[in-house]
Structures are given as structure tokens and as C-alpha cells.
Amino acid sequence: MNYTEEYKRKLVTPEEAVKVVKSGDWVDYGSFTGSVVVLDKALATRRDELWDVKIRSCTRFTGIPEAAIVDPTREHFIYNGWQLSGYERKLSDQGLCSYIPIVYYEVPEYYRNYIDVDVAFIPVTPMDKHGFFNFGPQVSHTMAICEKAKKIVLEVNPNIPRCFGQEEAIHISKVDYIVEADYPIAEIPAAKPNDIDKKVASIIMEQLEDGCCLQLGIGGMPNAVGEMIANSDLKDLGIHTEMFVDSMVDMVEKGRVTGARKNIDRYKMVATFAGGTKKTYDFIDENPMCAFLPVNYTNNPNVIGQLDNFVSINNCIDVDLFGQINSESSGIRQISGTGGSICFALGAFQSRGGKGFICMTSTFSKGDKIFSRIRPTLEPGSAVTIHRGMAPSIVTEYGIANLKGKALWQRAEALISIAHPDFREELIKRAQEMGIWRKSNKR
Ligand SMILES: CC(=O)SCCNC(=O)CCNC(=O)[C@H](O)C(C)(C)COP(=O)(O)OP(=O)(O)OC[C@H]1O[C@@H](n2cnc3c(N)ncnc32)[C@H](O)[C@@H]1OP(=O)(O)O
Numbered sequence: 009m010n011y012t013e014e015y016k017r018k019l020v021t022p023e024e025a026v027k028v029v030k031s032g033d034w035v036d037y038g039s040f041t042g043s044v045v046v047l048d049k050a051l052a053t054r055r056d057e058l059w060d061v062k063i064r065s066c067t068r069f070t071g072i073p074e075a076a077i078v079d080p081t082r083e084h085f086i087y088n089g090w091q092l093s094g095y096e097r098k099l100s101d102q103g104l105c106s107y108i109p110i111v112y113y114e115v116p117e118y119y120r121n122y123i124d125v126d127v128a129f130i131p132v133t134p135m136d137k138h139g140f141f142n143f144g145p146q147v148s149h150t151m152a153i154c155e156k157a158k159k160i161v162l163e164v165n166p167n168i169p170r171c172f173g174q175e176e177a178i179h180i181s182k183v184d185y186i187v188e189a190d191y192p193i194a195e196i197p198a199a200k201p202n203d204i205d206k207k208v209a210s211i212i213m214e215q216l217e218d219g220c221c222l223q224l225g226i227g228g229m230p231n232a233v234g235e236m237i238a239n240s241d242l243k244d245l246g247i248h249t250e251m252f253v254d255s256m257v258d259m260v261e262k263g264r265v266t267g268a269r270k271n272i273d274r275y276k277m278v279a280t281f282a283g284g285t286k287k288t289y290d291f292i293d294e295n296p297m298c299a300f301l302p303v304n305y306t307n308n309p310n311v312i313g314q315l316d317n318f319v320s321i322n323n324c325i326d327v328d329l330f331g332q333i334n335s336e337s338s339g340i341r342q343i344s345g346t347g348g349s350i351c352f353a354l355g356a357f358q359s360r361g362g363k364g365f366i367c368m369t370s371t372f373s374k375g376d377k378i379f380s381r382i383r384p385t386l387e388p389g390s391a392v393t394i395h396r397g398m399a400p401s402i403v404t405e406y407g408i409a410n411l412k413g414k415a416l417w418q419r420a421e422a423l424i425s426i427a428h429p430d431f432r433e434e435l436i437k438r439a440q441e442m443g444i445w446r447k448s449n450k451r
């Protein structure tokens with residue numbers, strides 16, 4: 009069947025397409041490198057004729073959304089995010105972006121069972137000969153958005169890599185309007201690891217074995233580990249992750265990854281979205297080694313738990329002496345989001361031979377002040393991203409603290425032993441005051 013006529017019939021200008029939005033609507037923008045650009049700009053120009061339009065996106069890597077900044081009153085456009093990127097963090101600091109709490113693997117079901125979508129704006133590749141538009145590397149919850157939307161508008165961009173997987177493409181028959189765009193895919197280069205990052209990474213490296221299956225989270229630290237893995241002599245690694253990143257391409261090119269020992273999805277590198285540089289986007293384009301699958305599969309702890317020797321490596325902001333992990337805020341300042349941190353903490357625990365790591369530098373500097381990331385209690389308002397009972401191993405440049413099965417005084421002891429030495433005396437004093445320190449404790 010030839011879909012060219014249907015394509016021509018549905019093709020409109022961005023200005024024409026955004027007329028589909030009405031006051032009071034919920035509009036979804038897509039996620040990550042696939043959060044719309046051209047449609048956002050066109051919608052922003054309608055500010056004065058629209059009221060109470062709620063916009064939702066997720067970790068938008070494609071720049072500051074125009075609709076959020078044209079309306080500082082938030083009477084016309086109210087921008088919301090499932091997780092904040094650096095752009096959205098800046099908006100949130102100005103009161104122009106509201107975080108929506110999640111457990112990431114549940115998000116498709118939020119769409120299917122709990123929330124409304126009036127209009128879905130989704131970036132896609134050009135149509136193939138079968139009439140399908142591929143979502144690129146943001147499979148995540150995109151199909152669930154489309155299933156729920158009353159109207160679907162596609163932003164076709166030839167620069168989006170075509171990613172194989174499941175729930176990865178939409179047929180033209182389901183689409184209301186098409187607009188065409190041509191902008192480069194947002195690149196998210198990894199921060200260069202410093203010596204302390206490398207020390208933390210080297211501690212995790214000692215825990216890895218041939219054949220293990222890896223997940224690397226967002227942030228500088230997991231990337232430092234990824235680089236080290238690529239340059240190691242580990243063999244037959246598998247990848248089952250949420251975010252596909254540059255260091256995974258290096259791992260393949262250096263012969264570390266085969267996927268041959270995975271219990272499920274053998275030989276496939278499984279992810280739900282990607283965030284890297286052109287190197288990653290070229291690698292994942294039409295690559296049968298990669299499978300981009302919906303997040304209710306990739307991040308489901310019951311799926312992760314089927315993979316033996318699963319190793320999860322994620323970052324955090326700070327941890328308290330009780331083992332509560334905050335990966336997303338500084339007091340009430342929202343920094344990012346819960347994302348997949350709970351999913352992978354639970355999944356790694358369920359995996360036979362699995363290991364979960366939350367890694368961080370022992371200190372954090374703000375201006376000329378240095379703070380310990382291991383704190384007596386979390387700052388008031390900080391989110392408990394990972395409940396203390398679920399806490400996996402915490403890693404700093406001073407070692408690993410395994411918290412599973414440990415009483416509060418044992419946790420305090422283990423965590424203080426990996427805190428920066430300059431903060432240990434004060435932490436012991438606070439642990440004593442809180443009644444979670446024993447006299448016999450070592451440091
Ligand atoms: C894709 C996946 O990740 S899979 C599953 C895991 N998912 C998650 O863990 C989600 C939550 N985690 C995250 O978002 C990240 O790992 C983070 C935010 C914890 C770390 O990411 P990084 O990119 O390395 O953080 P970075 O060091 O650049 O800091 C980000 C911001 O937090 C601030 N910050 C970091 N640590 C602290 C701290 N201890 N106290 C106060 N603010 C802090 C930084 O100043 C920066 O703010 P700015 O942009 O205004 O300068």
C-alpha cells in the first residue's frame with residue numbers, strides 16, 4: 009500500500025497544527041532528545057488566545073521550552089516534567105516548571121489508567137514504506153501517550169535515528185497531523201571524570217565479573233565507571249539499562265559486550281531511551297544489536313531480576329546515616345527526579361548474583377564551601393528517593409558500605425567509615441546524639 013497521499017493530506021505547517029490545542033488541554037511534548045522543538049515554538053505564539061494549557065515532558069534535552077518562558081504568570085501555559093533536565097532545573101528554580109513524582113516503570117500505566125492527554129506532540133523519523141514513523145531513542149512511555157491522546161501530531165525530523173524494539177513506531181493511520189522539521193539531535197556529552205570520580209569507579213570495577221549485565225544511570229559518576237569498563241579486560245558483558253550512553257558504544261567497539269550470557273534478550277543491548285553524542289546516535293541507528301523497549305519492561309524489577317549477575321550503577325545527591333538515599337533534590341529545590349533509581353535498586357536485589365551500587369564523591373562543593381554528602385539526616389524537604397530498607401551498597405572514594413540487613417547503629421558505622429575523614433568526628437557526634445552510635449564502634 010502507498011501512504012504518500014495520506015501523508016500529503018495530513019502534512020500541515022506548525023502554525024496550522026497547533027490550532028488543535030484548546031484552552032484547558034493537557035499537551036504532551038515527548039521526552040529526552042525527543043521533546044518537540046518546532047511545535048513548542050508555534051504553540052508559544054498562541055499564548056494570548058489560550059488559557060490553562062498544561063504541558064508535560066520528561067527530562068527535556070532539547071532546550072528551554074518556549075511555551076514555559078513566554079508566560080511567567082503560568083495562566084496560559086503550565087509546564088510540568090516527569091524528571092528535570094538541566095534546562096528544566098533552571099525553569100523550576102524560577103517557578104516555571106513543576107516536577108511530577110514517579111516510579112519510572114509505572115509511567116505507561118499512569119497514562120493508561122490515571123491521567124488525560126488531549127494532544128500528543130511527538131518527534132519521529134520520516135515515514136517508512138509501511139507507513140510507520142519511528143519514535144527514535146525515546147520509546148519509554150511514548151506509545152502509552154499516543155494510546156491515550158485524543159489528537160496526535162508528529163514532528164518529523166530526518167536526523168532522528170531509527171531504533172528497533174517494541175512499541176517503537178506509530179502508523180500513519182493513527183495520526184491526525186504531520187509537520188516537518190530539520191534540527192540536529194541534542195547531544196549530552198558526559199562530564200569528564202576527575203581523579204576522585206576515577207577512584208570511586210575503580211572501587212566498583214573490583215566488584216565486576218565477566219558475563220555480568222550492566223545498567224548505568226544518568227550523571228557523571230556512572231559514566232566514569234563506563235569508561236573504565238570499556239578500557240578493562242572484562243568479557244561477555246550484557247547491557248540492560250534505562251539510558252543508552254556513549255560509554256556503551258566504547259564497550260562494544262573494544263569487544264567487552266556480547267550479551268551472550270544474558271538470561272533474557274540474549275545478544276541484545278536493551279534500553280528505553282538514549283542520551284549521548286553523535287557517536288551513540290550513529291551506533292543505535294538501525295542497529296539490530298540494540299532493542300529499545302518500553303519502560304514498563306526495561307525498568308520492571310521483576311524483569312531485571314531475571315537477569316543473573318545484574319549490576320546497577322547509579323548516582324545520588326546525598327545519603328543520611330539511616331541509609332535514606334536522596335537522588336533528586338536539595339531540600340525543596342528539585343534537581344532531577346526519582347527516575348529509575350528505585351526500579352534498579354529492587355531489580356538488582358532480585359537478580360541471582362546481582363549487585364546494586366549508589367555511587368558519589370564523599371563531598372560536594374558549593375562556592376568555596378565543602379559539604380559532606382553523608383549527612384546525619386537529610387536536609388528538610390529533600391526527597392527520600394530510595395527508602396532505607398531498599399538501599400543498595402553506597403560507594404565513595406573511601407570504600408563501599410553495604411546496608412542490607414544492618415541495624416541503624418551498623419549503618420551509621422558503615423556510612424561514617426566511607427565519609428570524608430574531615431567530617432567523621434562531627435558525624436559520630438551527631439550519630440551519638442541521635443542514639444544510633446555504639447561506644448564500641450570503629451571508624
Ligand atoms: C537514566 C538513569 O539514570 S537510570 C536510573 C537512575 N536514575 C536516577 O538516579 C535519577 C536521579 N539521578 C540523577 O538525576 C543524577 O544522577 C544526579 C542529579 C543525582 C547527578 O547527576 P549529575 O549530572 O552528575 O549531577 P551534577 O553534579 O551535574 O549536579 C546537578 C545539579 O545538582 C546540584 N547538586 C549536586 N549535588 C548536590 C548536593 N549534594 N547538594 C546540593 N546540590 C547538589 C549541582 O549543583 C547541580 O545543580 P546546577 O545545575 O544548578 O549547578
Ligand SMILES: CCCC(=O)O
Pocket residue numbers: 066067090091112226250345346347348349
Ligand atoms: C525519567 C527517568 C530518567 C532517569 O532515571 O534518570
